[in-house]
Amino acid sequence: MPTMNMVEAIRSTLKSEMERDETVMLMGEDVGHLGGVFRVTDGLQQFFGSRRVVDTPLAESVIAGSALGLALTGWRPVIEIQFLGFSQQCFHQINQQISRTRFRTRGTQQAPITIRSPFGGCVRTPEFHSDSMEQTFAQSSGLKVVMPSNPYDAKGLLAEAIRDDDPVLYLEPLRGYRLVTGEVPNEDYTIPFGKLNVLREGTDITLVAWSQAVPIAEKAAELAEEKGISVHLVDLRTLVPLDEEGLVDAIEKTGRCVVVHESQATAGFGAEVLALIQEQAFYSLEAPMRRVTAPDSPYPMPGVEDHFIPTAERVAAVIDETMADQ
Amino acid sequence: MPADFSPQFQPATKPAKPFSMLTEAGKLRRDAKPDLSEAEILDALRLMKVGRAFDEKCLNLQRQGRLGTFAPIFGQEATLVGTAMAMDPKRDWAVPQYREFPVQLRQGLSMKSIILYRRGHPDGGIIPDGVNVMATQVSLAAQIPHAVGLAWGLKLKEQDGVAVVFFGDGASSEGDFHESCNLAGVVDAPVIFLLQNNQWAISTPRSIQTGGADFASRAPAYGFPGVSVDGNDVFAVHKVVKDAVARGRRGEGATLIEAVTYRMSMHTTADDPTRYVDPRDLEVWGKRDPIMRVEKYLSSQGKWSDELAATWDQEIQDEIEAAFAEADAHAPPDPTAIYEHVFAEPTPTLARQRTEHFGAQ
Numbered sequence: 001m002p003t004m005n006m007v008e009a010i011r012s013t014l015k016s017e018m019e020r021d022e023t024v025m026l027m028g029e030d031v032g033h034l035g036g037v038f039r040v041t042d043g044l045q046q047f048f049g050s051r052r053v054v055d056t057p058l059a060e061s062v063i064a065g066s067a068l069g070l071a072l073t074g075w076r077p078v079i080e081i082q083f084l085g086f087s088q089q090c091f092h093q094i095n096q097q098i099s100r101t102r103f104r105t106r107g108t109q110q111a112p113i114t115i116r117s118p119f120g121g122c123v124r125t126p127e128f129h130s131d132s133m134e135q136t137f138a139q140s141s142g143l144k145v146v147m148p149s150n151p152y153d154a155k156g157l158l159a160e161a162i163r164d165d166d167p168v169l170y171l172e173p174l175r176g177y178r179l180v181t182g183e184v185p186n187e188d189y190t191i192p193f194g195k196l197n198v199l200r201e202g203t204d205i206t207l208v209a210w211s212q213a214v215p216i217a218e219k220a221a222e223l224a225e226e227k228g229i230s231v232h233l234v235d236l237r238t239l240v241p242l243d244e245e246g247l248v249d250a251i252e253k254t255g256r257c258v259v260v261h262e263s264q265a266t267a268g269f270g271a272e273v274l275a276l277i278q279e280q281a282f283y284s285l286e287a288p289m290r291r292v293t294a295p296d297s298p299y300p301m302p303g304v305e306d307h308f309i310p311t312a313e314r315v316a317a318v319i320d321e322t323m324a325d326q
Numbered sequence: 327m328p329a330d331f332s333p334q335f336q337p338a339t340k341p342a343k344p345f346s347m348l349t350e351a352g353k354l355r356r357d358a359k360p361d362l363s364e365a366e367i368l369d370a371l372r373l374m375k376v377g378r379a380f381d382e383k384c385l386n387l388q389r390q391g392r393l394g395t396f397a398p399i400f401g402q403e404a405t406l407v408g409t410a411m412a413m414d415p416k417r418d419w420a421v422p423q424y425r426e427f428p429v430q431l432r433q434g435l436s437m438k439s440i441i442l443y444r445r446g447h448p449d450g451g452i453i454p455d456g457v458n459v460m461a462t463q464v465s466l467a468a469q470i471p472h473a474v475g476l477a478w479g480l481k482l483k484e485q486d487g488v489a490v491v492f493f494g495d496g497a498s499s500e501g502d503f504h505e506s507c508n509l510a511g512v513v514d515a516p517v518i519f520l521l522q523n524n525q526w527a528i529s530t531p532r533s534i535q536t537g538g539a540d541f542a543s544r545a546p547a548y549g550f551p552g553v554s555v556d557g558n559d560v561f562a563v564h565k566v567v568k569d570a571v572a573r574g575r576r577g578e579g580a581t582l583i584e585a586v587t588y589r590m591s592m593h594t595t596a597d598d599p600t601r602y603v604d605p606r607d608l609e610v611w612g613k614r615d616p617i618m619r620v621e622k623y624l625s626s627q628g629k630w631s632d633e634l635a636a637t638w639d640q641e642i643q644d645e646i647e648a649a650f651a652e653a654d655a656h657a658p659p660d661p662t663a664i665y666e667h668v669f670a671e672p673t674p675t676l677a678r679q680r681t682e683h684f685g686a687q
Binding site (some may be wrong): 025051054056057059061062064065066067068069070071072073074075092093096097101102103104105106107108109110141142144164165166194240241242243244245 | 419421448449451452453454455460461465468470471472473474475476477478479480482483485489501502505506508509512513666667668669670673674675678
């Protein structure tokens with residue numbers, strides 16, 4: 001089984017999906033000739049031609065908006081927003097237009113569009129390149145929000161996204177593009193949305209994370225294990241749909257919970273996770289639940305960004321605090 | 327001699343003269359020859375009259391609290407009908423804003439469907455299979471990128487359809503207009519940008535929408551032609567749209583058409599234009615009425631009479647009443663509609679919320 005990084009897993013999946021279905025087309029800024037600023041689409045225009053791998057003008061709103069028209073003529077567009085922060089230039093097209101097409105037409109028109117975008121920080125990008133905004137899109141009713149943390153999931157979830165008849169926001173962990181590697185089978189497979197992945201079985205405390213926060217949580221779990229704390233770590237994989245049952249099961253195993261994410265705390269997706277647990281698993285709780293997140297400040301300049309993102313040490317300290325609660 | 331560094335491009339000082347065929351008195355201008363057959367001219371008049379009568383009826387009902395807010399078409403009938411009649415509903419797409427009822431009708435949506443929409447019934451959003459329209463757009467200019475995608479998608483599939491997108495002078499100030507024209511020029515999408523310059527965006531006059539002399543002149547900067555046309559002249563509108571459709575079908579890309587017209591009533595039924603519209607303007611534009619013009623033309627050809635007008639009025643009233651009766655017979659919305667068609671299959675969260683709200687199915 002080949003070992004791939006995230007970029008390679010996503011690229012090979014795009015290629016196999018385009019071979020499988022000739023209505024799949026890619027579009028975005030720099031995705032064609034250059035192969036994307038992170039080379040995710042490297043070689044695909046050369047292979048499939050410039051009609052199916054399209055370099056567009058620098059215009060997020062018409063990239064997203066025209067994808068809806070393309071979808072209605074039988075195409076299955078996969079668009080790239082170069083950095084998630086720039087999705088704010090087309091937020092109305094995603095939130096208001098693409099996501100609501102099925103609902104507004106009572107199911108008579110649909111928008112099978114995959115919106116790929118790298119997100120998150122700590123790679124020393126200039127300003128506005130590092131935003132994590134998954135919670136904002138989780139409120140875009142009608143849109144699925146998919147956030148793989150490793151190459152195996154990246155392939156299975158991307159194939160599922162492209163074949164899905166609903167619009168999917170597929171967020172790619174920028175920091176993990178080349179850092180995170182893993183085995184990826186050559187054969188075709190998909191991973192169903194709404195099923196969390198148990199990465200580590202444990203009995204003392206449950207850690208909940210997704211995408212870029214998973215490696216941080218894994219390291220924190222190791223630090224905790226060194227102190228004899230048994231950590232149950234789950235990767236949500238998809239925020240919409242959310243695996244409510246899986247989450248409740250995971251909390252009931254330990255009675256304690258810490259959520260880790262890279263976006264800001266207030267109204268972040270961690271708040272949703274904790275609210276759900278409070279509603280559905282309150283009586284299994286043995287301690288107050290906690291979050292480790294970015295503060296409610298704008299994403300800072302790269303010189304201080306390492307202090308903005310949660311670190312394994314901070315998560316480990318919050319695990320200790322939660323374990324100390326009786 | 328010193329080099330000349332004065333700007334190469336200077337703004338026009340006055341707007342382009344809109345194309346026109348039919349005078350206000352209903353006479354064809356010299357050399358003008360409508361592209362519409364006599365039967366098609368009668369069809370066009372009929373559709374304009376249906377459009378106006380439908381909105382009169384809707385306005386009455388809205389004033390009685392029996393219909394929701396809507397945007398009447400009064401004064402803009404020729405632009406809408408002339409455009410619709412230059413399209414082929416089987417292969418061309420219409421991408422409306424919210425003031426295009428006759429276009430939706432001509433493309434194949436039913437009057438009943440429009441009534442349901444104006445009543446706030448979710449089923450008013452249903453677009454039957456094979457009807458090439460997008461849903462009514464209320465978020466201004468957001469529909470323009472969709473039309474570019476439709477036109478581009480048809481072209482990539484090697485079909486010869488075009489997409490026609492409707493918007494106003496107000497929406498032309500939005501970024502989506504610019505991004506859309508720009509992409510259409512780059513990919514040569516067979517899209518027709520039908521800008522209805524009705525002089526108003528709620529209370530904002532055309533003079534505040536642009537410092538330019540007109541709108542159509544923006545087109546060459548995007549790499550495609552622009553046309554200014556008398557939007558109250560159904561013959562002229564039909565002709566310029568038909569030419570643009572033909573260019574699109576031939577693979578010659580996009581066209582921006584500015585139809586110069588006037589919004590003779592309110593923005594929507596929630597608006598009070600007496601606070602800002604000069605009644606003298608209404609008087610001037612009233613004389614340019616698009617329907618009256620065609621009636622005068624047909625009269626001069628011996629094809630129109632008071633008797634025929636009376637017969638038509640009755641037929642149109644009957645048609646509208648029948649559509650309202652059909653809408654009345656449509657089942658009222660089921661409250662559970664708020665949980666339907668969010669996704670192809672409900673997520674566990676939505677399914678749970680629905681059960682909590684309405685009990686198990």
